[in-house]
Amino acid sequence: MHRITVIGGGFAGLTAAITAAEAGAKVTVHEAHHTLGGRARTADGPYRTNEGPHALYNGGPHWAWLRRRDLIGPLAPIPPLEAARLRLRHKGALRRTPPFAMLKLLRRGVGPAPVDTDFLTWATGIAGEEGARAAAHYCAVALFHHDPGSLSAAFVQERLRRAAKLPPEAHYPRGGWAGVVDRMAALAWNLGVRVETLSRVDTLPTDTPVVVATSLDAARRLLDDPTLTWPSGRTTLVDLAVRTRRGDAFAVSDLDAPGWIERFTAQDRTLAPAGEQLIQGQIPLAPDASKAEGVARAEHLLDLGFPGWRERLTWRREAVANGRTGAVDLPGTTWRDRPALDRGDGVYLAGDQVAAPGLLSEVSFNSALTAVSLALGRHGLDLKRA
Numbered sequence: 001m002h003r004i005t006v007i008g009g010g011f012a013g014l015t016a017a018i019t020a021a022e023a024g025a026k027v028t029v030h031e032a033h034h035t036l037g038g039r040a041r042t043a044d045g046p047y048r049t050n051e052g053p054h055a056l057y058n059g060g061p062h063w064a065w066l067r068r069r070d071l072i073g074p075l076a077p078i079p080p081l082e083a084a085r086l087r088l089r090h091k092g093a094l095r096r097t098p099p100f101a102m103l104k105l106l107r108r109g110v111g112p113a114p115v116d117t118d119f120l121t122w123a124t125g126i127a128g129e130e131g132a133r134a135a136a137h138y139c140a141v142a143l144f145h146h147d148p149g150s151l152s153a154a155f156v157q158e159r160l161r162r163a164a165k166l167p168p169e170a171h172y173p174r175g176g177w178a179g180v181v182d183r184m185a186a187l188a189w190n191l192g193v194r195v196e197t198l199s200r201v202d203t204l205p206t207d208t209p210v211v212v213a214t215s216l217d218a219a220r221r222l223l224d225d226p227t228l229t230w231p232s233g234r235t236t237l238v239d240l241a242v243r244t245r246r247g248d249a250f251a252v253s254d255l256d257a258p259g260w261i262e263r264f265t266a267q268d269r270t271l272a273p274a275g276e277q278l279i280q281g282q283i284p285l286a287p288d289a290s291k292a293e294g295v296a297r298a299e300h301l302l303d304l305g306f307p308g309w310r311e312r313l314t315w316r317r318e319a320v321a322n323g324r325t326g327a328v329d330l331p332g333t334t335w336r337d338r339p340a341l342d343r344g345d346g347v348y349l350a351g352d353q354v355a356a357p358g359l360l361s362e363v364s365f366n367s368a369l370t371a372v373s374l375a376l377g378r379h380g381l382d383l384k385r386a
């Protein structure tokens with residue numbers, strides 16, 4: 001039986017472990033933290049927050065893979081009345097519909113955007129500057145970047161299409177992402193994967209192929225390879241709970257600047273105690289901007305979408321997520337230009353900032369599958385992808 005070591009027990013590491021074990025390998029996972037899940041962890045409660053606003057997009061390859069293994073679990077659908085409470089801030093006021101110019105970018109006739117041009121320049125040619133800026137800011141929901149218009153047009157267009165799709169691609173596992181992580185961990189256990197938590201790896205093992213399924217920052221340190229870098233976002237995370245009041249928005253998307261605030265209890269009542277609503281927001285920050293600036297912008301969106309929230313506040317927390325929200329591609333680059341998965345000598349990378357396609361955690365998923373395929377393919381094992 002072939003052996004494989006997986007470093008990191010987040011979404012990528014668990015995907016890699018299950019895939020390798022299903023292919024017949026003997027797998028050991030080392031996770032530095034005392035629980036599995038990484039950035040896909042959910043707080044225990046009473047406010048069951050994910051690390052910032054999190055949705056599982058059903059257009060990605062991970063969806064079918066998770067479904068087939070019964071790992072998604074019960075979903076929390078958004079009631080239509082709540083979905084109708086999506087609001088867009090445009091020119092300082094809350095609106096129900098996007099500006100007409102922005103919609104021009106979503107028309108069927110619009111071809112693939114170029115890789116080499118920035119999104120704002122390309123989109124302005126189709127929708128005018130106002131429509132282009134609104135579209136770029138709307139994409140912040142899946143980009144977590146302070147200037148989405150400056151990124152590669154092809155990269156942003158894919159996110160715009162997926163984030164604006166109807167019916168929406170965004171789905172919510174009931175109870176947060178923790179349920180998915182727990183089910184993945186249970187399947188790994190049943191497949192005989194050995195999981196060692198509180199097991200930080202400082203030196204790469206040399207006796208088995210290794211999948212390094214950590215953040216790219218951690219992989220850079222572990223492999224002592226300064227070339228392991230790629231741009232990502234920096235964003236303020238604002239989590240709060242308020243006493244319930246009829247008429248609160250479901251979500252507020254800022255089209256005047258990047259930012260997104262969502263009331264997660266609209267679809268999942270289990271996330272906060274009875275009578276309270278859990279709201280999570282993210283406001284992308286420029287490299288020189290302070291957390292206080294992000295918080296102030298979040299409070300402005302809260303004032304618009306959740307009147308009286310200050311008087312109703314029962315709990316609050318703020319943080320900055322720096323480089324934790326996946327890869328972004330600058331003009332002239334695609335996912336193929338990111339750090340390659342095969343590092344030589346039986347070491348393979350998996351994670352959300354490496355050379356694999358997809359949106360956010362889908363990059364972790366796709367890279368994990370490919371890393372295992374490369375790691376085990378060498379030994380002539382058949383990888384069961386289905």
Ligand SMILES: Cc1cc2nc3c(=O)[nH]c(=O)nc-3n(C[C@H](O)[C@H](O)[C@H](O)COP(=O)(O)OP(=O)(O)OC[C@H]3O[C@@H](n4cnc5c(N)ncnc54)[C@H](O)[C@@H]3O)c2cc1C
Nearest residue numbers: 008010011012032038039052054055200201351360361364
């Ligand atoms: C604010 C925010 C919002 C997001 N929203 C979404 C969303 O809506 N949809 C979506 O699909 N994705 C979203 N994401 C992205 C998603 O959370 C990540 O892409 C995904 O969780 C990354 O998984 P991973 O396994 O690649 O990395 P991680 O989750 O970072 O896992 C790496 C693991 O490796 C461990 N580790 C590190 N170093 C070592 C070591 N030396 N030894 C042993 N273990 C080690 C860490 O403890 C960690 O558990 C969001 C992320 C953030 C931060």
